[in-house]
Amino acid sequence: MKAIQVQVPGGPDHLIVVDLPDPLPGIGQVRVRAKAIGVGRPDVLIRNGTYKWMPPLPAIPGAELAGEIDAIGAGVEQWQLGDRVLVSARELEQRGGCYTEAIVVPQEAPYPLPDAVAFEDAVSLPNLQLALALMRVAGLPSSVHPTVLITGASGGVAGMLCQVAKSMGFTTVGTSRTESKSSYALDQGFDHVIHTGQTTLNDRIHEITQGRGVDLVFDHLGGQSLIDGLHSLAPLGTVVSYNIIQGMPTEDVFKVLRNLLGKSLAVRCFSMHTFDQDTLARRALMLNAMDLMARGIVKAPAHQLFKLSDVRKTHELLDHGLASGKLVMQP
Numbered sequence: 001m002k003a004i005q006v007q008v009p010g011g012p013d014h015l016i017v018v019d020l021p022d023p024l025p026g027i028g029q030v031r032v033r034a035k036a037i038g039v040g041r042p043d044v045l046i047r048n049g050t051y052k053w054m055p056p057l058p059a060i061p062g063a064e065l066a067g068e069i070d071a072i073g074a075g076v077e078q079w080q081l082g083d084r085v086l087v088s089a090r091e092l093e094q095r096g097g098c099y100t101e102a103i104v105v106p107q108e109a110p111y112p113l114p115d116a117v118a119f120e121d122a123v124s125l126p127n128l129q130l131a132l133a134l135m136r137v138a139g140l141p142s143s144v145h146p147t148v149l150i151t152g153a154s155g156g157v158a159g160m161l162c163q164v165a166k167s168m169g170f171t172t173v174g175t176s177r178t179e180s181k182s183s184y185a186l187d188q189g190f191d192h193v194i195h196t197g198q199t200t201l202n203d204r205i206h207e208i209t210q211g212r213g214v215d216l217v218f219d220h221l222g223g224q225s226l227i228d229g230l231h232s233l234a235p236l237g238t239v240v241s242y243n244i245i246q247g248m249p250t251e252d253v254f255k256v257l258r259n260l261l262g263k264s265l266a267v268r269c270f271s272m273h274t275f276d277q278d279t280l281a282r283r284a285l286m287l288n289a290m291d292l293m294a295r296g297i298v299k300a301p302a303h304q305l306f307k308l309s310d311v312r313k314t315h316e317l318l319d320h321g322l323a324s325g326k327l328v329m330q331p
Contacts, residue, residue, distance in 0.1 A: 001022050001100065004016065004062070005058045006059050007057060015061075015315060017308075023104040024073075025072060030104070030105060031072075035066055035067040037308065038126070038327070038328060038329075039062075040318075042095065043315070047061055051095065053095045054095075055095055061096050062098025064086065064125070066123050067087075073107075078107060086110065086290075088286065091282075101331045111283075114294040116296075117293050128164070129272075129286045130157055130160070132289055133275065134242060137268060139238065147171040147172075148161075149173045149229060150217075151174070151217070151218070152174075158174060158185070159325070160301075192208050201232060213237060214237060222246050226253070226267075227251050230265060231256075231260070235265075236264055237263065239267045240268045303326040304327050
C-alpha cells in the first residue's frame with residue numbers, strides 16, 4: 001500500500017511517498033481502507049518535527065481518515081466488512097498515522113459513520129468536535145443577544161465554530177486578511193467578516209455591537225490578534241486561545257488584563273488534548289458532532305480534493321495560508 005512518511009523533519013518536500021505491506025489486523029483490531037483523508041495543521045507540526053505529541057520517526061502524519069472496514073481480526077464482534085467508519089487519531093495510542101491507503105486500529109477506536117455523511121465531509125468532523133469542545137469550555141455569556149468573534153474566519157475550525165455558535169443564538173463576527181477569504185467566510189454563514197487589512201478591528205466591533213463589545217473571542221492566531229481580541233471584549237468577556245500560529249503576544253497579557261480591570265476579562269488557553277484521558281466526554285463530543293452533521297444542522301465546509309501523491313501541494317497551501325475550508329486527499 002501507499003503511505004506518506006516523514007523520515008527527517010522539514011518542509012513539504014520532506015513528505016515521502018513510500019510502499020508498505022498491507023497491515024493485517026490482529027486480535028481485537030480492524031483494518032480501515034481509506035476513502036478520504038483530512039489534511040490539517042497538526043500534520044504540519046508532525047512534518048516539521050515540532051508537535052508536542054510527536055510520534056517517533058519515521059512517522060506517518062494524518063489525524064483523520066474515513067473509509068470502510070475491509071478486514072477484521074479475531075475477537076471482533078461489533079464490526080462487519082463494509083461498515084462505513086471514521087478514524088480519528090485522537091482515539092489512537094499516538095497521534096498521526098492517517099496519510100495511508102489503509103490503517104489497522106483497535107476495534108474500539110472507529111466511529112460508525114452515518115450514511116447521510118459523505119466520506120469527504122466526514123474528515124471535517126474532528127473540527128466540529130473541537131468546535132463543540134471550545135463552546136463547552138468557554139461558558140455561556142449572560143448577554144441576551146451574545147456576540148462571538150472568531151479569528152481566521154475562512155479556516156475549517158472557524159467555520160464549524162460559526163455554525164455551532166449561530167445554532168446557540170450568537171451573532172458571529174469573523175476576521176480575515178484578504179477580500180477572497182472574507183467572501184468565503186460570509187458564504188460559510190458568518191454574520192459579519194472584518195477584513196483586517198482594510199479596517200481597524202476595534203472600530204468595526206464598536207459599530208457591530210453598538211459600543212458594547214463581544215462576549216467571546218476564539219483565537220488561534222496568537223500574537224497581536226490575541227491582544228486585539230482582549231480589547232474587543234465586552235465586560236465579563238472571555239478570550240479562548242486554542243493555538244498561536246503567529247507566535248506569542250509581544251505585550252504582557254496580564255498587564256493588558258489589569259489595564260482593562262473595569263471589565264473583569266478572562267483568558268482561557270485550550271487544547272483538545274485536555275480530553276485525552278476522558279474517553280467518555282471525548283467520544284460524546286464526536287457523536288454529537290456526527291448527529292449535527294447527519295441532520296444537516298451543521299454542514300461540512302467546501303473541500304479541495306487531492307490525490308494522496310499530491311500531499312506536498314496540500315502542505316504548501318497550508319504553509320502559505322492559502323487554504324480555505326478543508327483539504328482532503330483521496331487514495
